[in-house]
Amino acid sequence: MVSNKVSSHDTLVNVSQVENHEEVIDLLELFKSVLKYIKLIIVLCILFGVGGFFGTKLLIAPTYTASTSIYLTPQISESGSLDYNSQMANSKLVTNAVNLLTQDNIMSEVAKDVGLDSASSVKNVVSVSNESNTEIITISATTTDPKLSKDIANDTVSTFIRTMQKNLNVRNIEVVDKAKLSYVPSGPNVKKNTLLATMVGFVLGCGYATLRFLFDNRLRTKEEAEKYLGIPVFCEIPEL
Incomplete structure (x- = not known):
């Protein structure tokens, strides 16, 4: 066996x-x-x-990107110190600002200023990002015209700051670096x-x-x- x-x-x-x-x-x-x-x-x-x-x-047209940055300064208390509540409120404001920057009311104003048809045409070329653990927000615009990219990026920031000051009385937004004209293609x-x-x-x-x-x-x-x-x-x- x-x-x-x-x-x-x-x-x-x-x-x-x-x-x-x-x-x-x-x-x-x-x-x-x-x-x-x-x-x-x-x-x-x-x-x-x-x-x-x-x-x-x-066959593919070159694209040009222009970027600008804003900084949301923390609110200082009456004693001159920065408390925990102020930091948390500023962090929430940064999150809200990233979403508010591409809202239709902002994009419509920018479209009128730069000569585009609608808010969606501006929204499609704008990107907003926030560096992790910071209060710095970067707004970039990418089009086939370098001057148009610069104008869209700068006008988006100025329109946003003006709207926030008028409607929400938020005055702690500062422009860190304005978008500059660049003829160096970013793509493709x-x-x-x-x-x-x-x-x-x-x-x-x-x-x-x-x-x-x-x-x-x-x-x-x-x-x-x-x-x-x-x-x-x-x-x-x-x-x-």
Whole structure:
């Protein structure tokens, strides 16, 4: 009984080893199949990379970003000290200011000042961020016109400060740095787009080679015939 168990166990081990060996052979064959199309893959990478480079340069308009920052100064108590309640109130004011900066009433005023159609057209190009653990808020505007970007960023801040002072009597907002005119494009990223396009060409080339391998059912060599049929090949006719 013991010998039977051992032999059956050996048989299972041998079968699993054969299956693992066959899986390794399949992966090697797939790799070899991909290598057969290495020239095609290289050509696709070059074509897509060149297309991504010139497409970004010629078809995508450059964008310009202008940024300005405001600082919400903490309220000082009558004794001249900064208490905990004042700090908490100022932190909440910072959170509210980030949301209020892009409200429709602010954006509508900015649209009128800079000559845009609607509040949504301004809101789409404005981004507001708050540096963690600070009372500094950064307002950025990105458009295809550097002067328009500067005007939107500065006018958003001035309109916001004016509205807060008039409606909520908040007077502890200071402009840290006004947006400046810059003719250096902030986008698009030519290197990133070129690399992405090259990767697309590489994936397409490898995908084509893999599909050709998966759908190719022909037996090309004696070894493939023996593996598929499970019987030895005694002779083969040479190609004439």
